[in-house]
Amino acid sequence: MEKTINSFLENSSKKNPEKTAVIFELEKISYSHLNDESDKIRNYFCSKCKKGERIGILLDNSIEFIIAYFGILKAGCIAVLFPTNISDDNLLFEIKDCQPSFLIYEDKLDEKMKRINAQKHTILLKKSAKNYISEENKTREVFSEDACSIIYTSGTTSKSKGVLLQHKNVVRATENIKEFIKNDSSDIFISGLPLSHSFGLGNLHSSIFAGGKFILERNFINLKRVLDNMLENNATILAATPATLNMLVNEHKDYFRKKAIKLKGIITNTGPISKELVNSILDDLNKTNLYYYYGLTEASRSSFINFRREKEGIGSVGKASPNTKIEVRNGEICINGKHVISQYWNDEEASKKIKDGWLYTGDSGYFDDKGYIHITGRVDDIINVNGEKVYPEEIEGIIKSLGIAQDVAAVGAKDNLFGEVVHLYVVSPNKSIEEIIKSLNGKIESYKMPKKIIIVKDLPKTDSGKIKRSMLRK
Amino acid sequence: MEEKLKGIFIKVLGSYDSIKKQQEYERWDSFAHMELVSEVESRFGVALTVDEVVSIESAQDILRIISSKNGKNH
Numbered sequence: 001m002e003k004t005i006n007s008f009l010e011n012s013s014k015k016n017p018e019k020t021a022v023i024f025e026l027e028k029i030s031y032s033h034l035n036d037e038s039d040k041i042r043n044y045f046c047s048k049c050k051k052g053e054r055i056g057i058l059l060d061n062s063i064e065f066i067i068a069y070f071g072i073l074k075a076g077c078i079a080v081l082f083p084t085n086i087s088d089d090n091l092l093f094e095i096k097d098c099q100p101s102f103l104i105y106e107d108k109l110d111e112k113m114k115r116i117n118a119q120k121h122t123i124l125l126k127k128s129a130k131n132y133i134s135e136e137n138k139t140r141e142v143f144s145e146d147a148c149s150i151i152y153t154s155g156t157t158s159k160s161k162g163v164l165l166q167h168k169n170v171v172r173a174t175e176n177i178k179e180f181i182k183n184d185s186s187d188i189f190i191s192g193l194p195l196s197h198s199f200g201l202g203n204l205h206s207s208i209f210a211g212g213k214f215i216l217e218r219n220f221i222n223l224k225r226v227l228d229n230m231l232e233n234n235a236t237i238l239a240a241t242p243a244t245l246n247m248l249v250n251e252h253k254d255y256f257r258k259k260a261i262k263l264k265g266i267i268t269n270t271g272p273i274s275k276e277l278v279n280s281i282l283d284d285l286n287k288t289n290l291y292y293y294y295g296l297t298e299a300s301r302s303s304f305i306n307f308r309r310e311k312e313g314i315g316s317v318g319k320a321s322p323n324t325k326i327e328v329r330n331g332e333i334c335i336n337g338k339h340v341i342s343q344y345w346n347d348e349e350a351s352k353k354i355k356d357g358w359l360y361t362g363d364s365g366y367f368d369d370k371g372y373i374h375i376t377g378r379v380d381d382i383i384n385v386n387g388e389k390v391y392p393e394e395i396e397g398i399i400k401s402l403g404i405a406q407d408v409a410a411v412g413a414k415d416n417l418f419g420e421v422v423h424l425y426v427v428s429p430n431k432s433i434e435e436i437i438k439s440l441n442g443k444i445e446s447y448k449m450p451k452k453i454i455i456v457k458d459l460p461k462t463d464s465g466k467i468k469r470s471m472l473r474k
Numbered sequence: 475m476e477e478k479l480k481g482i483f484i485k486v487l488g489s490y491d492s493i494k495k496q497q498e499y500e501r502w503d504s505f506a507h508m509e510l511v512s513e514v515e516s517r518f519g520v521a522l523t524v525d526e527v528v529s530i531e532s533a534q535d536i537l538r539i540i541s542s543k544n545g546k547n548h
Contacts, residue, residue, distance in 0.1 A: 060497060084500075084503075085501060085503040085505075085506075108497075108498050108499070108500055109500060111500065112500060218497060219503070219504055220504060221496065221504050221507050221528065222528045222529065222531070223528050224525065224528050224529075225528075251524040252524065385505075386505075417508075437485070438485065441485065441486070441488060442488050442501070445505075446501060446503055446505035446506045446509065447505045449505070449509070
């Protein structure tokens with residue numbers, strides 16, 4: 001039988017029903033309990049929805065998120081994963097775009113739901129109401145070709161695009177992780193990455209697939225507490241972004257070293273990782289593997305490297321994952337494999353990026369003489385803030401729509417912590433810098449907020465009127 | 475002091491409640507956390523230690539940290 005994501009949970013539940021699957025703060029849930037609870041959600045949605053209907057999850061990291069996610073998949077529906085820090089405009093756009101029949105949301109977002117009038121477009125299910133369960137057994141067959149989730153990523157204009165994943169894509173990406181890092185049922189993951197993102201969710205898939213234990217953190221804000229939990233729970237694999245690792249190495253060095261004694265591996269991605277950071281981790285934790293991978297939501301875990309074993313590959317993103325082909329075509333990284341999506345949701349234009357099974361990533365790069373892949377930048381102007389993709393046109397569009405300035409340009413500027421941050425160049429603004437920031441607050445997600453606003457007389461442009469961003473990036 | 479902090483919260487998070495926890499705010503994520511810390515440091519003229527930065531979970535935590543710093547200065 002072909003594998004589906006829900007079969008990961010069902011199989012691990014059969015093999016080790018009493019084993020703890022997930023720990024979140026003071027809660028623990030076993031494999032059988034997680035499976036049974038998600039069955040109740042499956043029952044509910046099987047009775048309310050047809051196969052392929054979309055159901056939104058707008059929840060912070062929590063056990064409820066995981067139960068809801070598996071329940072939706074078991075019902076043959078598509079889980080739409082919205083980050084809870086999403087702006088009002090983007091949430092409304094995405095709800096209108098994918099038309100979820102139901103939306104399970106965090107209680108604290110009550111006001112947000114009212115502001116965007118969400119109940120006009122979907123049936124709202126508040127997390128605390130727990131009214132989306134049913135004891136009456138209803139099942140549905142789910143196949144590997146079926147769609148499983150939609151995760152939105154920034155689009156070239158103000159419009160975000162929905163990455164439509166099928167079970168087979170995610171299964172292949174999960175198998176790629178397992179083949180490379182060789183995690184098994186004895187492994188204990190710890191992660192504070194959001195489950196609404198491919199990186200965070202992928203680690204959960206990987207742990208459940210192997211029948212391991214997953215320590216889920218709410219986030220990585222309180223790093224000391226994460227480190228305490230890491231040792232207390234004997235975690236063997238830490239999943240974190242380069243920005244978090246940077247803080248661990250530079251701000252909590254001794255504490256990190258002390259608490260990482262059981263760590264077999266660290267897994268990271270989402271943005272460039274400096275050679276200095278790699279070498280610091282390898283020196284500080286001399287028995288821990290450091291895995292780095294390259295991928296997009298559209299083609300997760302496309303390349304891998306273990307910097308502990310392949311020091312000659314430091315500075316690269318490794319080599320293609322098993323069953324994955326990577327080519328550089330006209331300077332652009334292109335990926336082919338079963339883990340690559342077939343199309344975007346409801347977006348023919350964006351779907352043109354996928355040709356004959358090859359995803360044109362928009363990342364520019366090259367192979368070195370040892371076969372390692374290097375990413376050199378973007379063929380477009382995207383800004384990568386700690387793995388969050390930001391299109392300058394989106395921010396510029398908002399500034400223009402608010403009538404704040406005559407002209408505006410958003411560019412990426414190097415940042416030690418987040419890799420890149422947004423800098424904004426504005427021409428003849430009718431507001432102070434403080435007021436511009438205030439106008440943007442709540443209109444865009446926090447990671448899109450400009451870290452610096454520079455007032456200029458005019459912007460460098462080509463003859464056709466296109467902004468010369470390279471001149472502003474410096 | 476609380477009024478000044480309230481202003482910072484409104485600017486960065488859009489709302490203020492002295493006892494509300496980080497996870498109860500709509501917009502308090504890790505990016506907003508860094509922004510909050512940077513605003514507190516510049517508006518109150520203090521430098522927070524790494525341990526203080528990661529321990530902040532509410533406005534009350536910030537008020538406590540600033541009070542202890544002011545106490546030390548006098």
